[in-house]
Amino acid sequence: MVTKEEYPTLLEGLIGELRRGALGLAVLSQLGQPEYGYSLKQQLAARGMDIPEGTLYPLLRRLEAQGLLESEWRVVDEARPRRYYRISPQGRQALGDLTHEWQALSQALGGLLTGGTK
Amino acid sequence: MKETLIDRYVQAVGRRLPGKTRADVQLELRTALLDAAEERGLDPAAPQDQAGIIALLKEYGPPEKLAVSYGVGHSLIHPQVMPAYRRVLTISGAIITLLHLVGLMLVIANTGFDFTVGDVIGNYIKVLLMSFGVITLVFAVIDRNLPDLDVKEPEWDPAKLPALLPAADRLDYADTIAELITQIAMVGVFSSLPWDIQLPSGGSWALIHEVLTRLTGLLPWFIALSAVDVLINAAKLLQGRWTRLTRWATVLQSLASVFVLGYACGITIRILQPGPWDDRVFASIAWTMLVAIVIVLGTAANELRKLLRPKPTPEEALGLSGVAEQK
Numbered sequence: 001m002v003t004k005e006e007y008p009t010l011l012e013g014l015i016g017e018l019r020r021g022a023l024g025l026a027v028l029s030q031l032g033q034p035e036y037g038y039s040l041k042q043q044l045a046a047r048g049m050d051i052p053e054g055t056l057y058p059l060l061r062r063l064e065a066q067g068l069l070e071s072e073w074r075v076v077d078e079a080r081p082r083r084y085y086r087i088s089p090q091g092r093q094a095l096g097d098l099t100h101e102w103q104a105l106s107q108a109l110g111g112l113l114t115g116g117t118k
Numbered sequence: 119m120k121e122t123l124i125d126r127y128v129q130a131v132g133r134r135l136p137g138k139t140r141a142d143v144q145l146e147l148r149t150a151l152l153d154a155a156e157e158r159g160l161d162p163a164a165p166q167d168q169a170g171i172i173a174l175l176k177e178y179g180p181p182e183k184l185a186v187s188y189g190v191g192h193s194l195i196h197p198q199v200m201p202a203y204r205r206v207l208t209i210s211g212a213i214i215t216l217l218h219l220v221g222l223m224l225v226i227a228n229t230g231f232d233f234t235v236g237d238v239i240g241n242y243i244k245v246l247l248m249s250f251g252v253i254t255l256v257f258a259v260i261d262r263n264l265p266d267l268d269v270k271e272p273e274w275d276p277a278k279l280p281a282l283l284p285a286a287d288r289l290d291y292a293d294t295i296a297e298l299i300t301q302i303a304m305v306g307v308f309s310s311l312p313w314d315i316q317l318p319s320g321g322s323w324a325l326i327h328e329v330l331t332r333l334t335g336l337l338p339w340f341i342a343l344s345a346v347d348v349l350i351n352a353a354k355l356l357q358g359r360w361t362r363l364t365r366w367a368t369v370l371q372s373l374a375s376v377f378v379l380g381y382a383c384g385i386t387i388r389i390l391q392p393g394p395w396d397d398r399v400f401a402s403i404a405w406t407m408l409v410a411i412v413i414v415l416g417t418a419a420n421e422l423r424k425l426l427r428p429k430p431t432p433e434e435a436l437g438l439s440g441v442a443e444q445k
Contacts, residue, residue, distance in 0.1 A: 038154065054184050061139075
């Protein structure tokens with residue numbers, strides 16, 4: 001049993017777990033056009049999905065390693081080369097499948113939550 | 119360009135990443151941090167903005183945690199434990215080396231050269247490998263049980279990040295340890311060779327005897343030069359990097375070696391040249407010594423070049439120059 005003082009930490013952890021599974025889907029959904037990490041973060045934050053930088057950049061690398069994203073360096077400013085990411089054909093397929101799965105899950109969960117407890 | 123806390127943070131993360139992806143991740147992370155600082159109106163080099171930069175870095179979290187989130191694979195020792203693991207290996211390696219040297223000196227003082235160099239080196243390597251093996255096992259166990267321990271982590275302070283260590287000053291541990299072992303062996307060989315071989319007298323043997331006698335006179339110099347090299351490499355291992363002092367010491371040791379080798383070469387040529395030798399034999403001896411001199415001179419020139427080079431920019435120190443263009 002957590003104490004009143006420990007509850008905020010517990011809740012933070014539960015929210016983190018809840019969001020974690022959706023982050024990949026959120027990122028894939030926004031990379032139809034090439035974006036670099038920081039602009040993607042701004043874009044996601046503007047749509048209510050604020051992902052900490054320490055989570056976003058490693059996630060981009062992981063999705064790229066899984067073949068779901070493609071990336072390239074662009075040097076516009078010598079001091080700040082930027083790595084641009086965009087969704088790959090395989091990523092597009094995964095995005096479609098995950099969106100379908102998400103909608104089914106959301107509908108089921110919605111039913112559970114609005115239906116109340118037994 | 120001035121080194122900033124952002125550069126130090128990028129370096130600290132990079133140290134915990136595998137070499138294959140290090141520069142790439144570091145470059146992207148640095149750009150992201152500079153973008154975030156700019157958006158907040160912060161100048162990473164301005165003293166009045168340091169509190170803001172520290173707050174920004176705290177949002178990214180401790181370097182070891184960020185490195186772990188890049189998923190560096192299934193290594194035996196994970197990045198969060200790696201710095202402590204490396205430190206323990208370096209300290210134990212230095213202690214074992216020191217104890218072996220002291221032990222060797224005590225044996226020589228008490229019983230003279232009553233041992234073979236092979237036994238001494240073999241025992242040294244055996245103890246070193248056994249210790250490293252035990253340390254690795256202990257750390258692997260700690261690593262796997264760390265998440266289960268309820269350890270209260272101290273608050274991470276970005277202001278205490280270590281200064282940038284230029285790529286040229288990073289130590290090649292394998293190379294340094296190999297050189298240390300070689301030079302310890304050289305001290306052993308120079309100290310225990312049977313230089314007083316009884317050669318047949320007369321004829322050309324007299325010339326060889328003279329060369330050996332003269333070279334034996336240089337023996338204390340060869341031993342001293344190898345011993346200095348042992349000390350330089352031990353200092354490098356203890357400090358975990360090249361410093362100006364170890365670099366200057368290497369230059370001076372190399373120049374002294376060139377001088378002694380050149381002198382030995384001169385003696386050999388002067389005594390043997392008038393002898394009844396095949397020209398090819400004489401030429402091979404001279405060329406071997408000359409190649410050794412050129413190699414040592416090259417080492418001295420290389421270290422001198424690094425000493426005189428201008429201070430690298432943060433991008434150069436981090437090894438990020440040209441990374442984006444190469445990809």
